[in-house]
Amino acid sequence: MLAVILAPFYLALNYYLYKRSFSWLTVCIHIIHPDKIRFCYRILYWITGFSLLIAFVLPQSRLQRIFKILSNYWIGIFFCALFLAAAGDLIGLFIPKKDQSILAAAGVMILAAVLVFTVYGSIHARHIDTTDYVVTVDKACAGRKELRVALVADLHLGYNSGLSQVKKIVKQINQGKPDLVCIAGDIFDNEYRAVKDPEKIEKELGKIQSTYGTYACWGNHDIGEKILGGFTFGTKKASDNDRQMEELLSRSGIRLLDDKTILIDGAFYLAGRKDSSKARKIGELRRGAKDLLKDCDLTKPVIVMDHEPKEFKQLSEAGADLDLSGHTHDGQIFPGNKPSRMAGPHTLTRRSSVHAALAGLVDGSLTADLPREDSMCLQNNLWEVPPLV
Ligand SMILES: [Fe+2]
Numbered sequence: 431m432l433a434v435i436l437a438p439f440y441l442a443l444n445y446y447l448y449k450r451s452f453s454w455l456t457v458c459i460h461i462i463h464p465d466k467i468r469f470c471y472r473i474l475y476w477i478t479g480f481s482l483l484i485a486f487v488l489p490q491s492r493l494q495r496i497f498k499i500l501s502n503y504w505i506g507i508f509f510c511a512l513f514l515a516a517a518g519d520l521i522g523l524f525i526p527k528k529d530q531s532i533l534a535a536a537g538v539m540i541l542a543a544v545l546v547f548t549v550y551g552s553i554h555a556r557h558i559d560t561t562d563y564v565v566t567v568d569k570a571c572a573g574r575k576e577l578r579v580a581l582v583a584d585l586h587l588g589y590n591s592g593l594s595q596v597k598k599i600v601k602q603i604n605q606g607k608p609d610l611v612c613i614a615g616d617i618f619d620n621e622y623r624a625v626k627d628p629e630k631i632e633k634e635l636g637k638i639q640s641t642y643g644t645y646a647c648w649g650n651h652d653i654g655e656k657i658l659g660g661f662t663f664g665t666k667k668a669s670d671n672d673r674q675m676e677e678l679l680s681r682s683g684i685r686l687l688d689d690k691t692i693l694i695d696g697a698f699y700l701a702g703r704k705d706s707s708k709a710r711k712i713g714e715l716r717r718g719a720k721d722l723l724k725d726c727d728l729t730k731p732v733i734v735m736d737h738e739p740k741e742f743k744q745l746s747e748a749g750a751d752l753d754l755s756g757h758t759h760d761g762q763i764f765p766g767n768k769p770s771r772m773a774g775p776h777t778l779t780r781r782s783s784v785h786a787a788l789a790g791l792v793d794g795s796l797t798a799d800l801p802r803e804d805s806m807c808l809q810n811n812l813w814e815v816p817p818l819v
Pocket of ligand 1: 616649650651757758
């Protein structure tokens with residue numbers, strides 16, 4: 431519904447960008463002359479502008495994949511160009527005498543900036559950083575003084591993230607020599623069919639090594655839905671897509687915790703929550719924090735995976751010591767990352783807690799109690815990948 435409401439705005443902003451870029455092009459081609467350029471530009475612009483819709487309506491094919499990837503890049507390019515064009519127009523209000531050379535020069539600068547941002551963003555999106563956190567939980571953990579937890583979230587496997595990204599992530603996880611690996615949702619990007627080489631990806635995920643294994647919970651995008659410009663068009667029930675997603679995890683040796691809590695090695699608990707958004711869409715009820723942890727011996731550490739970082743208070747009151755989440759993507763891109771980071775620590779208990787929201791395709795957030803004596807140290811490695819422009 432929101433997509434339908436926003437569609438006229440998208441069209442209007444596209445029209446504005448088209449007009450501005452066309453004016454610039456008109457000035458330029460006045461200099462270099464080829465008249466057919468105008469016609470070609472019109473066609474090219476609107477095919478690209480409508481690439482989201484074209485990819486949405488095309489049947490599954492190579493052409494549809496090309497349009498989908500094009501539209502994903504276009505979203506970034508569009509907002510970057512729109513922002514710069516609007517800034518240029520604002521600056522233009524203060525320039526009393528504008529001639530065509532100023533417009534031509536401004537256009538060249540905007541085009542160059544968009545190109546630089548796009549190339550930089552594309553390279554940056556494929557780079558993986560890790561962030562280390564040391565979190566101390568004030569509970570004894572049988573036989574262990576330290577637990578190394580690798581947290582990964584928001585892989586969004588699909589058109590723009592695939593085998594090569596998974597290979598890098600698996601390599602980094604294994605280099606960290608974790609005891610436990612948690613994948614906190616949004617493993618897929620709504621369309622299972624978008625995953626290229628699923629057999630190779632499941633083989634790769636199966637190479638993750640840790641003492642206690644790899645566990646996952648679902649995120650809001652781990653559901654078979656059609657997606658248009660980031661907006662999903664829902665389903666009322668679990669689809670074949672969902673089953674394929676689950677089967678891929680299972681074949682990779684990844685254990686799905688879908689509103690389940692398990693005791694690991696008799697030492698600590700790990701719970702995985704249903705994603706609230708996915709549960710609502712497919713008509714399932716998500717267990718409350720108290721219900722989920724009701725059978726836990728709260729003298730042992732309790733770790734919870736919950737894709738969306740919320741319900742800290744309820745989780746804390748139910749006995750959770752650590753909440754591992756993803757979803758925020760660190761505000762996606764600048765300046766969205768600013769309010770996301772300013773949100774700072776969230777409160778998990780009355781004492782204190784830490785929260786870290788990370789960037790990008792693989793991101794995570796973490797909440798935990800701060801140190802007290804005789805405590806167990808949970809070292810969390812969070813993989814950080816900035817998003818595509
Ligand atoms: Fe999410």
